[in-house]
Amino acid sequence: MRSLILSLTIAAGLVAGITSSNVGCSAADAAFDCHSVCSRYKDCIDKNYDVSQCTDRCRDKAADDKSYRDKADQCESCIDDKSCASATFTCPVCGGIVP
Numbered sequence: 001m002r003s004l005i006l007s008l009t010i011a012a013g014l015v016a017g018i019t020s021s022n023v024g025c026s027a028a029d030a031a032f033d034c035h036s037v038c039s040r041y042k043d044c045i046d047k048n049y050d051v052s053q054c055t056d057r058c059r060d061k062a063a064d065d066k067s068y069r070d071k072a073d074q075c076e077s078c079i080d081d082k083s084c085a086s087a088t089f090t091c092p093v094c095g096g097i098v099p
Helices: 002-044 051-064 066-079 084-090
Strands: none
Touching: 002 051, 002 066, 002 084, 051 066, 066 084
């Protein structure tokens, strides 16, 4: 009986650890997506754009809103291999992430 309880306790700990690490990965992924999108806006649209402020704002919104986090991820994926002009016209999903 003790070994069963011990096994269940270990299994529960492993599940909790895996769940926690996935949350951390989501936060890191959102930070990367936000920084990429904000940097790209500076490179393509406004050379004086404050990337740090944009990244912080985006990261804060992404932490509280899964829909926003998904949108930032989709935007980053869309603009990834496109020129500035192409990304501007073919990635409407980016609307609302920057200015």
